[in-house]
Amino acid sequence: MKKTGRIAGVMFTSIVGVCFFLYYYFIIKSAWEGQLLGAVACSVVAWWLGGYYDKARYYASELESRTKELERSREELQNYFDSSNIMIWEYSISTKAFNMSSGAKETIGISSDVLLDPTEWADTDLFHKDDKEAVRSFVNDFLSGKPAKLQHRILPPDRDEVLWVESIANPIFRGGVFTKVIGSLTDITEEKAAEEMLRRSDKLHVIGELASGIAHEIRNPLTTIRGFMQLIKPKLEQQHYIDIVLEEIDRINQIVSELLVLAKPYAAHFRNKNIIDLIRDTVSFMQPQLILHSVQLDIQVQPGEGSPIVYCEENQLKQVFINIIKNAIEAMPGGGDISILIQRTGSYISIQVKDQGCGIENERLSQIGLPFHTTKESGTGLGLMVSNKILQNHNGSIAIASEVGKGTTIRILLPAVENVFNE
Template sequence: MKFISKHTAIVYLIISLVWITSTDILIDKVDITDKLYDNLQFIKGVIFSVVTSILIHFIIKKHNAHKKAEENNNELSILINSMPDFVSFKDGKGRWLKVNDFGKELYTLENIDYVGKTDTDLAEMVPFFKDAFLYCVKSDKEAWEKGVLSRCEESFPVISGEIKTFDVIKVPLYDEDNNRKGLLTIGRDITQLKAAETMLLRKEKLSVVGELAAGIAHEIRNPLTSIKGFIQLMKESKQSAPKEHFNIVLSELDRINQIVSEMLVLSKPQSKTYKQFQLNGFINHVLKLTNHEALLYGIELDFINKSGNPKLYGDSNQLIQVFINIIKNSIEAMPKGGTIKIVTEKNSDRINISIIDTGHGIPKDRLERLGEPFFTHKEKGMGLGLTISNKIIHEHKGSMEITSEVGVGTRVKINLPIYNME
């Protein structure tokens, strides 16, 4: 604006001098009366005043518009700098235009001229964040390809050594001709939230293990009774024990070891490991873990396979927790015993897994609130089972639907994608 004002003043001065000089020369050359001369001078002055007024009006209008734009820009800067989130603007070619104070501090850009630089340039200028900047190149490309608001999670180490996780929203902007205009990126620090989720997931998992302990203890007590009996028999017998007795003892010890190993796998905190696995083997493993508790309540678990044996992809340990939670709820809803059906059905490229009980059912008002954090009618538990289960299923690109009728029973239908190797 200062350049425009200075430039305009020089042009105005030159035009004014040319106008005054040239009109005076023309008027002096013409043989006219004094009265006409005075009239021409007056007209010249009026024209000069009108043009000057129009020019001053234009300058004032331009100045006010610039001042307002500057005020808006300052307000916007104050707003984004006061935000506890990362905010950045890039042009259509991925060059940084503006980043708020949070972003400067996060990437240590306070003393770096980042304007006009791409993520690739900044990766060389700030080597510590090289991987983070190069990942931004990839995520920005994906955002442009989608052409609409996109959301993802990004994790990277910061100067303090902590691993930060951000919930990132990218908004691609286009001009009237649908050309790339800019990219707005907003990142919210969810590191503490993810840590809290992990802790709650671990607590809920351990809670499940604790509640299953009664069934496991009952299952372990049976082989222990057999072992104790044979040991006492061997001790009292004056003859050497038959080989079959040793085989039975070893077999029962192996059985105990298997039960304990299954519980350790379930309770052990593990990082997410996504890989393919067979559906039938997965369901049978869940049934082995829950069958102990079901037997205590006189409940039979019936696996009805209508889908063959498709492959799924995901973290089987997390999905095991989901199915155990659901089956446990069904067991608790059937104090008089009965049968819980686990039915698998193939639906195009997805699989439906239904857990159906004949328990007392769930009233409509409670059914609507199922899945809300800390909503529970149990004396024990934190009310996080279904909340966490929903989250796990969602992360596996699936869905969970619960239908129930009081006095009839409850059906929980989980829909997951079938793994396609192509």
């Protein structure tokens, strides 16, 4: 601590004392001892008061330095808050101001100049309609000074997806006064997807066991019926009726075999097949249905390098395309157009089936392929699930895109076989 005040005070009183001494000694010609004693006393007092002045200046300087340091820290913290990818937010109880980090704004799709009021969260379109009551309860909890935690869905306005997040809110008290709420968001979309996949796996296991039991129960009487029909065939004059019955029994047997795909893979007869010929055969089989529903189907083949050969079980892939075309027909009760585009995409063959139907809402689209989930009144929800299982067994994939009022596009990818001859 500098002694500027004390030194200045003593110097001032000393100069004044000397002036008084000279005045009394040379001009007035009176005793100078009293003035000298008074000057010394004033210097002591000046030293003492100067000490307080020095302390005041020191504390003022420290306060200014600490204030500047605090301001710098606040600016650095604000810059970190604004630029951080961590999803955090802050709500002031007194000013009602709400602020979010850039990471949170970017994740939920809100521009940087938009601040949300938590009291209005449940009334916005940002949150899934099924979660709004839970969000309202979450907000009420942290606004009343209670820690709160909630897993919910967010619908980012800048993109067409559903985001699962875990929101945590912690109230902050200073001096016993509730001043603000600090919260965080954690993206748990992948975890929820994993949980959903596990639930689907469990459902598929149950459905597979059920399908296996039903298939065996159906096959046993079918085998008996077929055997007796073959026995009585030579004794009947109208043997072609027996042939029709046997063909239908074989067809049922084939369907049962496909149903067993849900339960476990079986020894299918895989061979190289031209996918274009396979799709054309399937379309020919579906022609009566197309005519009946006034649907036009157009097949386009986009030329490209490589062969259109896939290694497949022909009947299984036909069943996949029958399911997809049948769904497209049923989506257009008043008729319409279906287009099938076949093209090479790298080492895969892409088959794109597009209809002009009513389309599927986003919420229902995410459920397509689940057991017993269907968009049709008389459907079972097993068609696309079986198709997906068949494509997985062929190392392929299926993707569905849909827009309400415009139609649905299904894209299938199958690995192409190179340098082979069609069998």
